[in-house]
Amino acid sequence: MSQSSLLLLWLACGLLTFAIRYSFIALEGHYRPPDWFIRWLPFVPIAALTAITAPELALVAGQFDLGFGNPRFWAGLAAIAVAAIWKNTLLTIASGFAALWLLNWIL
Amino acid sequence: MTPASAFLLGVRALLPMLLGVAPFGVIYGVVALQSGIPPLAAFLMSSLVFAGSAQFLLAQLVGAGAPALLMVGAVGLINLRHALYSASVAPVLAQLPRRWKLLLAYLLTDEAYAAAIPHLLAEPRSPQAHWILFGAGFALWFGWQLSTLVGVLVGARLPADLGLDFALPLTFIAIVVPLIDSRARLVAALVAGAVAVVLVALPYKTGLFAAALAGLAAGAFMQGRKPA
Known part of the structure; x- marks a missing residue:
């Protein structure tokens, strides 16, 4: 693709992303979403972000692997434990990297 | 302020x-x-x-x-x-x-x-x-x-x-895990994660969308069963 057609593609993707982010901010006061929608909303980031994350942890080069050949799975578990106990962003990311580097060094 | x-x-x-x-x-x-x-x-x-x-x-x-x-x-x-x-x-x-x-x-x-x-x-x-x-x-x-x-x-x-590409999963773990404060939310995460792994081979990452929907539905179902 040429540079200009790439930039047009970015613009289309950016406008769509902006429209999604602006949607309910723009509608506020004019439209109230139904109750079931409000009840479902809190599950959206949990389901979407976990769907993005899980394959990154459970697969190595496209193959399912929860063994010791997959340090990312164990480092991810460590980060999940740290996040659950301390609920601290910085600590979670730092300990996940530390665990990954430690496991890569040991294994 | x-x-x-x-x-x-x-x-x-x-x-x-x-x-x-x-x-x-x-x-x-x-x-x-x-x-x-x-x-x-x-x-x-x-x-x-x-x-x-x-x-x-x-x-x-x-x-x-x-x-x-x-x-x-x-x-x-x-x-x-x-x-x-x-x-x-x-x-x-x-x-x-x-x-x-x-x-x-x-x-x-x-x-x-x-x-x-x-x-x-x-x-x-x-x-x-x-x-x-x-x-x-x-x-x-x-x-x-x-x-x-x-x-x-x-x-x-x-x-x-x-x-360094491990930073994305780690950031999302740091965001999602503290949000999980009920059984329904835990089920939503587990179902979304499991379905995403099973469907990972679908073309153009369409499995991600199916997984997010499955997790959403599972969480909402669990919440609906919970006595008010």
């Missing part, structure tokens, strides 16, 4: 997230170049699209030669979760002039939302609450532009064995 102190509160709330976002931005820059995207276009995607995981996916789809319409659709699907953030902050922004709503909608990311929302929902609501969201959104925007620029300029020279 003055506008300046509210802005700084938002910046400070966002700063820890940059530990995960900065390496991810660098990696995005590297992946974009590897996908055959010219450096300038790779950098401009960060301000035109401004959505980390969607940019990653988009760069990979460009590299795979996917049809343009499918790429736009995939970005829309992966960013659909931002509608939640929009609905969630909408009441806080209701009285603001339109230019504020446009600006804050552009800056509404996973990280900015997660950093600002505890302050936005605090009662009594500060009349400067929008400055908190602006501070968090701007800090993330600036960090993202800077780190993707670094990735485009020097990323190819970084040692690959640092595993």
Whole structure:
């Protein structure tokens, strides 16, 4: 693709992303979403972000692997434990990297 | 609270997230170049699209030669979760002039939302609450532009064995795990994760969308069973 057609593609993707982010901010006061929608909303980031994350942890080069050949799975578990106990962003990311580097060094 | 102190509160709330976002931005820059995207276009995607995981996916789809319409659709699907953030902050922004709503909608990311929302929902609501969201959104925007620029300029020279692309899953773990405070939410996460792993081979990452929907449905079902 040429540079200009790439930039047009970015613009289309950016406008769509902006429209999604602006949607309910723009509608506020004019439209109230139904109750079931409000009840479902809190599950959206949990389901979407976990769907993005899980394959990154459970697969190595496209193959399912929860063994010791997959340090990312164990480092991810460590980060999940740290996040659950301390609920601290910085600590979670730092300990996940530390665990990954430690496991890569040991294994 | 003055506008300046509210802005700084938002910046400070966002700063820890940059530990995960900065390496991810660098990696995005590297992946974009590897996908055959010219450096300038790779950098401009960060301000035109401004959505980390969607940019990653988009760069990979460009590299795979996917049809343009499918790429736009995939970005829309992966960013659909931002509608939640929009609905969630909408009441806080209701009285603001339109230019504020446009600006804050552009800056509404996973990280900015997660950093600002505890302050936005605090009662009594500060009349400067929008400055908190602006501070968090701007800090993330600036960090993202800077780190993707670094990735485009020097990323190819970084040692690959640092595993910097692990930053995205780690950032999302840091955002999601503290949100899981009920059995229904745990079920939503477990189902979404399991389905995403099972369907990972589907073309153009369509399995991600099916997994998110399955997790959403499972969570809502569990919540519906719970006695009120």
